[in-house]
Amino acid sequence: NAGVTQTPKFQVLKTGQSMTLQCAQDMNHEYMSWYRQDPGMGLRLIHYSVGAGITDQGEVPNGYNVSRSTTEDFPLRLLSAAPSQTSVYFCASSERPTGDYGYTFGSGTRLTVV
């Protein structure tokens, strides 16, 4: 049982490059979300999805796109990377949107934009 799998674990991008952070879960969870974690700050919600074909913006969506074509996958796309997007990114899933019994998090992607 893999849980939530994120790839890659580390990535360095040049300003202006684009890339996709992958997230997959094998728990048949309807709710998936992307967070970024910056030093000294709480996790901030970027985008979330309550089911296949449904996505919505979170607190800090600018510069990111998502899609949810299947229940299992929820990729996060950086359109044109900026140094302000240097962060650790976590994908999370749960049975219910309210996170009853908590979210299951992936192990994170550490992104550096130079």
Added chain:
Amino acid sequence: GESVGLHLPTLSVQEGDNSIINCAYSNSASDYFIWYKQESGKGPQFIIDIRSNMDKRQGQRVTVLLNKTVKHLSLQIAATQPGDSAVYFCAEIRKTSYDKVIFGPGTSLSVIP
């Protein structure tokens, strides 16, 4: 401009002692709370939760206390072990607004062997 990283509050405890980690939450409408543990280089892990109709909940070696009057949450870890060294943070959720989960910045717990 260049941003300066903020340092997390740090709690250092002797192995075997009890630890108390505190969290002030922001929204009086929040009705569900979760404590997470995040070890270095890993994603957060669920520890224990509590609903707003309770003021105390116990798990294995952990207890969460909720004081709604002052919007305060605490996590008590009994007989702290080196494996408890991690960042601990609380999350508050208003169950009618699932996009309103608010995570605290966390406290770094360091266990001295």
